[in-house]
Amino acid sequence: MNKKEFLESLRNQLKKIPKEEIDEILQDYSDHITIGMENGRNEEELIKSLGDPKEIAKQMNANYHIKNAETKTSASNIFRAFYATAGLGFFNLIFVLPFFIIILALLFVVFAVPLALISAGIIVIIVSVGNFLAPEYFFKNFEVAFSAPEAVGAILISIGLVSLGLLILIAAYYASKSVFKLVLRYLKFNLKIIQNKEDGPI
Numbered sequence: 001m002n003k004k005e006f007l008e009s010l011r012n013q014l015k016k017i018p019k020e021e022i023d024e025i026l027q028d029y030s031d032h033i034t035i036g037m038e039n040g041r042n043e044e045e046l047i048k049s050l051g052d053p054k055e056i057a058k059q060m061n062a063n064y065h066i067k068n069a070e071t072k073t074s075a076s077n078i079f080r081a082f083y084a085t086a087g088l089g090f091f092n093l094i095f096v097l098p099f100f101i102i103i104l105a106l107l108f109v110v111f112a113v114p115l116a117l118i119s120a121g122i123i124v125i126i127v128s129v130g131n132f133l134a135p136e137y138f139f140k141n142f143e144v145a146f147s148a149p150e151a152v153g154a155i156l157i158s159i160g161l162v163s164l165g166l167l168i169l170i171a172a173y174y175a176s177k178s179v180f181k182l183v184l185r186y187l188k189f190n191l192k193i194i195q196n197k198e199d200g201p202i
Contacts, residue, residue, distance in 0.1 A: 001044065002043055002044070002047070003034075003043060003047065006033070006047045006050070007026050007029060009053040009054075010025070010026065010029065010056060010057060011026060013053055013054050013057030013058075014060055014061070016061050016064070016084075017060065017061060017064045021064065025060060029050070032050075033046055033047065033050075055088075058084075058087055058088050059088065059191065061084045062081070062084040062085045062088060062187075062191055063191060064084075065077070065080045065083075065084040066081045066084075066085070066184060066187050068080075068081070069081040069180075069184055070184055073177065073184075078180055078183060078184070081183075081187055082096060082100045082187070085190055085191060088191075096187075096190060099183075099186065103179065106179070107176060107179070110172040110175065110176065111172055111176075113168060114164075114167075114168035114169035114172060115169070117165030117168065118161070118162050118165035118166065121158040121159065121161030121162035122162065123158075124154050124155070124157065124158035124161070125155060125158045125159075125162075128154045128155045128158065
């Protein structure tokens, strides 16, 4: 494989990175190869020492998505960073995938609980108000109806549930941001283990 073939192969693999970054990466590798050849190194051996363009591209894609998730932290960007990092190899998948599943499970629980409280509170409010406005529609198929004091008590309880749910939801949001930062640190550490920066410009 010569320089032109190497750069074309690398470009074809770097499809999920902005064009300006692809151009910069290719320029770095092009300069690296040119300097190496000017210093007397054989072109084919030099390119072989850089590694497989496909594997290089995987590392580049993972590095880009991790940096993007750091700049614009969101669940979707974190997922893309996880996906790109897990795609670096089967061995890496063993370490990344279980961690990812645990994070998803924790986030599901953290957000499911407050959403359930808010939903329950809203339902109780609707039923309580319906007891006053149209009891014949809300309770015609049941033998139970709220008395006025019970309805007021139910409304107060529902307000408490919604308020508690909102407080937990806000806390969960800020907690998830901290979790995302830890996740990105783990992915960056994982990527550094895989990368061999001495093989070429990264």
